Each structure stands twice: as structure tokens, then as C-alpha cells.
Amino acid sequence: MDVKLVVLISILAVACFTDLRQQKVYNWLTFPAMALGFVFNTAAHSWPGLGISLAGLVVGGLVFFPAFWMEGMGAGDIKLMAAVGAFMGWKFALNAAVDTAIIGGILAVVFLLIKGELRNTLKRMVRIIFPDRSLRGNSEVNAYSYALPYAVVISLGTVAARFFPSFIALP
Numbered sequence: 172m173d174v175k176l177v178v179l180i181s182i183l184a185v186a187c188f189t190d191l192r193q194q195k196v197y198n199w200l201t202f203p204a205m206a207l208g209f210v211f212n213t214a215a216h217s218w219p220g221l222g223i224s225l226a227g228l229v230v231g232g233l234v235f236f237p238a239f240w241m242e243g244m245g246a247g248d249i250k251l252m253a254a255v256g257a258f259m260g261w262k263f264a265l266n267a268a269v270d271t272a273i274i275g276g277i278l279a280v281v282f283l284l285i286k287g288e289l290r291n292t293l294k295r296m297v298r299i300i301f302p303d304r305s306l307r308g309n310s311e312v313n314a315y316s317y318a319l320p321y322a323v324v325i326s327l328g329t330v331a332a333r334f335f336p337s338f339i340a341l342p
Contacts (some may be wrong), residue, residue: 174213175215175258176210176333178207178211178258179204179208179254179255179259180209180327180330181244182200182204182254183255183322183329183330184326185200185249185326186200186201186247186251186322186325187320187322187323187326189322190247190320190321190322190323191320191322191323194318194320195245195247196245196247196248196250196251196322198247198250200251201247201250201251201253201254202250203213204251204257204258205228205250205253205254205257206257208224208227208228208254208256208257208258208259209221209224209225209257209259210235211224211258212224212238212257212258212260223260223261224257224260224293225257225258226256226260226261227255227256227257227258227259227260227261227263227264228253228254228256228257229253229256229261230256230261230264230265231252231253231254231255231256231257231261231264231267231268232249232250232252232253233257234252234264234265234268235248235249235252235271236249236267245321245323247322248298248321248322248325251322251325252264252267252268252271255267255301255325255329259329259333261266263332263333266330266332266337267325267328267329267332267333268328269328269332269337270326270327270328270329270335270337271324271325271327271329271334272328273308273328274324274327274328274331275319275321275324275328278319278324279319282319
């Protein structure tokens with residue numbers, strides 16, 4: 172295993188710890204992680220490495236931005252995914268995001284089944300997709316009370332993208 176991957180996995184481990192303990196992924200972790208990704212790739216590949224990191228940062232940061240915009244994910248999670256992209260490049264970031272989304276969906280369903288909230292959540296999703304004005308203001312459960320620590324999911328998706336075949340084939 173190379174040093175870059177060990178450093179990235181260490182960063183992801185710290186992010187998991189803080190997300191599980193304080194429900195936050197901190198800037199003091201994500202911004203230096205992004206910078207380290209640039210340093211590793213630039214040192215290994217010179218100017219093209221800088222481009223690899225920049226493209227990875229952008230793709231990693233934008234791929235989950237719609238979820239952040241709809242308040243389904245925190246800004247720290249977006250920055251963590253951007254750091255993964257800065258370390259590994261845009262193709263890897265895209266594959267890690269797909270793996271993360273699949274793992275996150277599976278974990279969310281399992282989590283909601285355990286909490287007994289799957290039915291209520293599905294009802295709320297139907298209301299979001301097909302709004303019924305007569306039901307406005309009827310919120311049964313605060314969505315944030317069942318939030319997944321997404322740094323854990325991003326970490327699992329990143330490890331899956333590195334060690335298992337990709338779900339999507341990129342040239």
C-alpha cells in the first residue's frame with residue numbers, strides 16, 4: 172500500500188471519528204487533506220498531477236452538492252469527498268461517489284428498518300415528489316434525528332472504490 176493511500180485512509184478514519192462523536196467533519200481536517208492531495212499528486216506527476224488533483228477536487232466536491240443543497244448532507248461531507256478527489260483524481264472520485272451512494276442507500280434502509288421509520292420516511296418522500304397542499308405542515312419526524320454519519324459512508328465508498336471492481340466503467 173502506498174503512502175498516499177495510507178494518509179488518505181488515516182484522514183478518513185479521523186473524519187469517521189469526529190462524525191460519529193460530534194456529528195461534524197471539521198475544516199481543520201478537510202482543508203489540509205485537500206492540500207495534501209495536491210502535494211502528493213504534484214510531487215508524483217509534476218504539473219499534470221496538479222491537474223489531476225484539481226479535477227478530482229471539483230468532481231468530488233460537486234457530485235454530492237445537490238444533496239447538500241437540499242439539506243440532506245453536511246458541508247463537511249462535501250469537503251471530505253472533495254479531499255478524496257484531490258488525493259485520487261476525478262475518475263476515482265466519481266467511482267467512490269457511486270459506491271458511497273449505493274452503500275449509503277443500503278445503510279439508510281437498514282437504519283430506518285431498525286428504527287421502525289422506513290414507512291414514515293417513504294411517505295415523506297412521496298409527499299416531496301408529489302406534494303399535496305392539504306398535508307402541508309404535517310411533519311411527523313425531524314429528518315435530522317435520523318441522520319447517518321456520512322463520513323463513515325464516504326469512507327466505506329472510498330475503500331470499496333479502491334479495493335473492489337467499479338460499478339461504472341470510465342475510459
